[in-house]
Amino acid sequence: MSSHHDHATHDHHHGGVVHEPSADARVAYRKAYEAAQPDPGRRVVAVDLEARAIDWTFTPGAPVRAWGYNGQIPGPTLEGRVGDVLEVRFTNRLEQPTTIHWHGLRVPAAMDGTEMVQWPVAPGETFTYRFRLPDAGTFWYHPHSNETVQLEMGLYGALIVRGADEPQLDAERILVLDDVRLDKKGQIATLGGLIERHDGREGDVRLVNGKSEPELTIAAGQIERWRVINASSARYIRLSIGGTPFRILGTDGGLIEAPVTVTEALLATADRLDLAVGPFSEGQKLAVEALPYFRKTIRKRQTERFATVKVGPAKPSTAVIPARLRTIVPLTPASTPPTRTVKLGFKPSLRRVFDFVINRERHHRDKPVKAGELQVWDIVNTTLMDHPFHLHGFFFQVLTVNGEPPPWRSWEDVVNVPPRATVRIAWLPDDRTGSWMYHCHILEHHAAGMMAHFDVVP
Numbered sequence: 001m002s003s004h005h006d007h008a009t010h011d012h013h014h015g016g017v018v019h020e021p022s023a024d025a026r027v028a029y030r031k032a033y034e035a036a037q038p039d040p041g042r043r044v045v046a047v048d049l050e051a052r053a054i055d056w057t058f059t060p061g062a063p064v065r066a067w068g069y070n071g072q073i074p075g076p077t078l079e080g081r082v083g084d085v086l087e088v089r090f091t092n093r094l095e096q097p098t099t100i101h102w103h104g105l106r107v108p109a110a111m112d113g114t115e116m117v118q119w120p121v122a123p124g125e126t127f128t129y130r131f132r133l134p135d136a137g138t139f140w141y142h143p144h145s146n147e148t149v150q151l152e153m154g155l156y157g158a159l160i161v162r163g164a165d166e167p168q169l170d171a172e173r174i175l176v177l178d179d180v181r182l183d184k185k186g187q188i189a190t191l192g193g194l195i196e197r198h199d200g201r202e203g204d205v206r207l208v209n210g211k212s213e214p215e216l217t218i219a220a221g222q223i224e225r226w227r228v229i230n231a232s233s234a235r236y237i238r239l240s241i242g243g244t245p246f247r248i249l250g251t252d253g254g255l256i257e258a259p260v261t262v263t264e265a266l267l268a269t270a271d272r273l274d275l276a277v278g279p280f281s282e283g284q285k286l287a288v289e290a291l292p293y294f295r296k297t298i299r300k301r302q303t304e305r306f307a308t309v310k311v312g313p314a315k316p317s318t319a320v321i322p323a324r325l326r327t328i329v330p331l332t333p334a335s336t337p338p339t340r341t342v343k344l345g346f347k348p349s350l351r352r353v354f355d356f357v358i359n360r361e362r363h364h365r366d367k368p369v370k371a372g373e374l375q376v377w378d379i380v381n382t383t384l385m386d387h388p389f390h391l392h393g394f395f396f397q398v399l400t401v402n403g404e405p406p407p408w409r410s411w412e413d414v415v416n417v418p419p420r421a422t423v424r425i426a427w428l429p430d431d432r433t434g435s436w437m438y439h440c441h442i443l444e445h446h447a448a449g450m451m452a453h454f455d456v457v458p
C-alpha cells in the first residue's frame with residue numbers, strides 16, 4: 001500500500017466544509033438507525049451456509065465445475081422481516097479463504113465481510129455472521145475475497161427483507177442475472193488478457209437464477225413483483241421486457257416514493273430494481289433482454305436475451321399498487337457544496353500496464369468521517385468508461401449527475417458514474433463506527449485498485 005498519504009495529518013473536515021442535514025432528515029435517519037440496533041427480543045432467522053465445489057448445470061446435460069452456497073447457484077434466498085436478526089453460520093469448504101459481504105445491508109462494521117474487518121474464513125473453518133435486518137429491500141450476498149474468481153464461479157445469492165407496508169402484487173419472482181464465459185472445454189474460463197482486465201469480464205452465457213435463458217411463465221392478467229439483481233462481474237444490463245412498459249417500485253435501498261413507468265431500465269453491476277410487471281394477454285411471448293449499452297469498453301455488445309416470458313391462461317388479479325409508496329426525506333438540498341471529492345482514475349503502470357485508482361492511488365486510504373456529520377461527495381470519473389460506484393454499509397441519495405438532479409429520489413448503494421461525469425451524493429454516517437470501504441463494482445477494476453477504505457469515527 002502506498003504510504004504517501006499519512007492520514008493522521010489530514011483533518012476530516014476536508015476543506016473545512018461541514019454541512020448540517022435537514023432536521024427532518026436527521027430524525028428520519030435516527031429512527032432508521034435505532035430500528036437497526038440489536039434487540040434480544042427479536043425473531044432470529046438462523047441459516048447454515050456452506051461454500052463448496054459443485055457441478056453447475058445451466059444447460060441440460062453439460063455440467064460445469066463451479067462453486068455454490070449449499071450446493072446451488074444462486075445460493076439459497078435468505079428472507080427476513082425488518083427487525084429480525086439474521087444469523088448465518090458459515091462454513092468454508094472451498095480450497096481457498098473466503099468471506100461473505102451483505103451487499104446493501106446496514107450492518108455493524110465488524111459484520112461487513114471484508115478482509116479489513118475480519119480474518120478471511122480459512123478452508124474447513126466456520127464463522128457466524130449475526131446482525132439485524134434494518135431495512136426492507138432487495139439485497140444480495142457474495143464473497144469479498146478474490147471476488148473476480150469467487151463470484152464468477154457462482155458464489156452469490158439473494159437476500160430479501162420485507163417491510164410492514166409493502167405493495168400487494170399477485171406474485172413475486174426473484175431474478176438474479178449473471179453471465180459466464182466458457183473455455184474450449186466448456187468450463188468457466190479463467191480471467192483473460194488485457195481486454196478483459198480493462199473492460200471487466202463479460203461472458204456469452206446469460207443466466208437467470210443459474211439457468212441459461214430460461215422460459216418463465218406468467219398468468220395473463222396478473223401483475224408480478226420482480227426483484228432483479230445484477231450479479232455479473234462487469235456487465236451493464238439495460239433491461240427490456242419485450243419493449244412493453246413496466247413500473248419501477250424500488251431500487252437498492254428499498255421502495256421509491258411513487259411508481260415510475262418505463263420501457264427500459266439500466267442495472268449497473270450489483271444494482272437492484274424492484275418492478276411491477278404485467279398485466280399481459282394469454283399467448284404473448286416476451287424477451288427479457290439487455291439492450292445495447294456502450295459503457296466505452298473495447299468490446300461492444302448487441303441486444304442479448306436473458307429469458308423468455310410466456311403468458312399462460314388468465315388468473316384474476318388482486319394486485320394493489322398505491323400511487324404513493326413511501327416518503328424519502330432529502331438529506332440536503334441538491335446545491336449543497338461537496339465535503340469531499342473522490343476521483344475515479346486510470347493510469348499507465350510499469351508493472352501491470354495499467355492501474356485503476358482512486359485519488360491517484362491504488363487501494364486508496366481515505367480520510368475518516370465523523371459519525372453524524374453529513375457527507376456530500378463528488379464522485380468524479382476522470383476516465384473514458386463507466387464505473388459503478390458502491391459504498392459499503394450506508395445508503396446515499398444522489399443529489400446531481402453533472403449538475404442535474406435525478407428524475408426521482410431514492411436510496412442507493414450503487415450509482416453509475418458515466419465517463420467524465422460528476423455524481424454528487426449525500427449520506428449520513430451513523431454510530432456504526434469502524435472500517436468501511438467504497439469501490440468500483442466492476443470486479444476486475446476493484447481488484448486492479450479502484451477501491452478505498454476509510455473509518456467512521458465517533
Ligand SMILES: [Cu+2]
Pocket residue numbers: 386387388440441442445446450
Ligand atoms: Cu470501474
